[in-house]
Amino acid sequence: MPAQLHVLRAWRRAAAVVALVALLGLAAWVLLRPEPAIAFAERDWVVLADVDNASGEAVFDDSLQRALLMSLEQSRYVNVLSSSKVSESRDLLRVPTGRVLDRELASDVAAREGARMVLAPSIRQSAGHYLVSVDLLDPASRAVVRRYRAKADASTDVMAAVDDVVGQLRAGLGESVASVQQSVPLPQASTANLQALKSFALAEHALGRRRFSESAKLYEAAIDADPDFAMAHIGLAKLLVRLEQRAEAQPHLARALSVNQRLPHRERLYLKAWSNELSPDSWPLDDWRVLADVYPDSFAGLSNTSWYLLTDNRFDDAEPYARAAAVPQDPMRSYPIAHLGWIQLGTNRYDEALRSFELSEQLTGRPVSDPRADVLIAMRRYKEAQDLLAQLSKPRDELQAMMNVRVRVLLAADQDDCTGMGEALASEPTPTESADFRVHAELMRAVVDTACQQGSAETLAGIATQLRPLLAAGNHPSLPDRALRLLSLVYLAQRQGDHALADRLLAEYGPLLLKQKNPMIGKWRTVVQAMQKVGQGAPA
Known part of the structure; x- marks a missing residue:
């Protein structure tokens, strides 16, 4: 959560909230x-299979295919999936280049791309006649929904039979497409x-x-x-x-x-x-x-770009990426919509933020969520925030439990309520599954103690002891989060006047902090180094 999100009225609240920001503004839930x-137009999409030509005359491969394409381009009911999109889908299916787009493969492509139907044209000789047909297939069941046929007595009459089939197809296409359930891409x-x-x-x-x-x-x-x-x-x-x-x-x-x-x-x-x-x-x-x-149609790229720009407080840069990702085609659009909520909160657009968080809740099936309380706290609507927090459901995991504690502490801190902060800390069980989470919970408690002028040097030393083995795992993927917790501990030690502990930790872990690429770590390091100089009586 960006540090600018709340206007604070007293230094002790500032200490509590800023430290909480460092602890809990981590990208732990980045998804x-x-x-x-593909984006659906007003008409439905269909996949046109290659011609199954059993007539022995190769000339009909292209002529029948072209006639069908020309007819479908004029249809009021369907769009034909483009050849480039079919090629892309074939690549993802790892299909050999030389394989024809038969009805089975066309159905796989349609299922992958969310196309409503497959059109499978064929021509063959039977009892001295040419039989031209187009089967309409449901890509999910592979069942033939409708079949259109016409006969030609000689090869010179085949194109007339094709025109007949095309006419039947165009006349019945709307009804046939409507009979097939819309598939999801x-x-x-x-x-x-x-x-x-x-x-x-x-x-x-x-x-x-x-x-x-x-x-x-x-x-x-x-x-x-x-x-x-x-x-x-x-x-x-x-x-x-x-x-x-x-x-x-x-x-x-x-x-x-x-x-x-x-x-x-x-x-x-x-x-x-x-x-x-x-x-x-x-x-x-x-x-x-x-x-x-x-x-540009990669929701993963868009959403996560917005998240990292957001966590670096680059709201104007983050917003276009979040909006591009928050579209109905994405089943996980609740996350970039929540990103928009944080951006709007960080830029004081409170009503917009409330709407974004409410929409994110609806998409995930939650009645309420903790971020909406953040907005209400920023608006000083404390009673509404309290009522909302009372509706929070039981956390599904320890991370969500800590996020619930975070916002309860924040509500009390913004009202200078040390008793309320203590009650917030006790509102969820202490984490047991993760050493990182245990350190995290201890740091939150130390934040409250510091804000309420009840800090303990022994408590901070104990947290340092818990952190040391975690920081010693130099190749662990959680090292950036652990570095942020270390800097939070240094900051709390400085706020409590324990500059000896703060100086030791900065000296011991200075090289580790320098290696980190996360700009939040760099900014926090600059803050605590400035406070270190102030504590030593030197100009910051």
């Missing part, structure tokens, strides 16, 4: 969006296994609804169906990151990297960004922005 599908992810892709799509949808256990099982099902499905491995990795299990995410990243060279360029850029996400000096803004700029 990547699935790749987008599948994500753009390379796998030859459609079942794996469908499981992946369901996992992404569950993730967008914050159903994390369900999402994990669906990612695992996708991997079971295709063990080399790189995007499914990365999907599971990003879910583990959301749950602050970054080390557990690394084997899935490694598996995806093992097939990197055979992935499309788009997925290689996506994988590169994720490699940076899980590095010990992570700051992947440039990687996500490259993905967004090279592939």
Whole structure:
């Protein structure tokens, strides 16, 4: 959460809130969006298969195909999926270049792209006649919904039969298309296994609804169906990151990297960004922005670019990316919509922020969420914020529990209510699953103690002892978050007047902090170094 979000009226509230910002403004819940599908026009999309020519006369391959294309271009009911889009889908399906677009492959393409129907033309000889037909297929069931036929007595009459079929097709197309249920486009992810892709799509949808256990099982099902499905491995990795299990995410990243060279360029850029996400000096803004700029329809690139610009307080730069990602085609659009809420809050557009957070809640099926309380606190509407926090549902994990504590502490801090801050700290159980979370909870308690002038040197020393083994793991992907917690501890020591502890920590971990690329770490380091000079009596 950006530090400018709240106007503070007293130094002790400032100390509490600024420290909370450093602790809890981390990208712990950054989630990547699935790749987008084609945008539907007012008409439905169809896939035109290659001509199944069993007549023995190759001339009919092109002539029948051209006649159908010309007719469909004039249809009021459908658009034909372009050849470039078909080629892209074939690449993702890992289909050999020489394979014709038969009805089976056309159905796979249609299922992947969300097209409503497949048109499968054919011509063959039967009992001395030419039989021209077009089958309309439901891509989900592969069933023939409607069949249009015409006969020709001789090869010279074939084009007249084609015109007859085309006329029947155009006359009945609206009714036929309406009889097929609209399909949802599948994500753009390379796998030859459609079942794996469908499981992946369901996992992404569950993730967008914050159903994390369900999402994990669906990612695992996708991997079971295709063990080399790189995007499914990365999907599971990003879910583990959301749950602050970054080390557990690394084997899935490694598996995806093992097939990197055979992935499309788009997925290689996506994988590169994720490699940076899980590095010990992570700051992947440039990687996500490259993905967004090279592939403007990449929701992953757009959403994560907006997030990292937002966390660096670059609101004007972040907003266009967030808006581009917050579109109905994306099943996880609740996240960039929430990014918009933070941007609007950070720029004092409170009513807009409330609407954005409310929409994000609706999309994820939550009655309320803690960010909306942040807006109400900034507006000094404390009673409404209190009522909203009373409606928060039971946290699904320890991270959400800490976020709930964060906003309760913030509400009390903004009213100079030390008793309320203490009650907020006790409102959720102490984390037990993660050493990082335990340190995090201890730091929040130290923030409150410092703000209420009850700080303890022994408490801060104890937190330093807990942090040391975590910081010693120099290649751990959580190192940037741990560096931020270290700087928060230094800051609290300085606020309590324990400059000896602060100086020792800065001297011990100075090289580690210098290696970090995250600009928030750089800014915090500058702040605590300035305070160090003030504590030593030197000009800041």
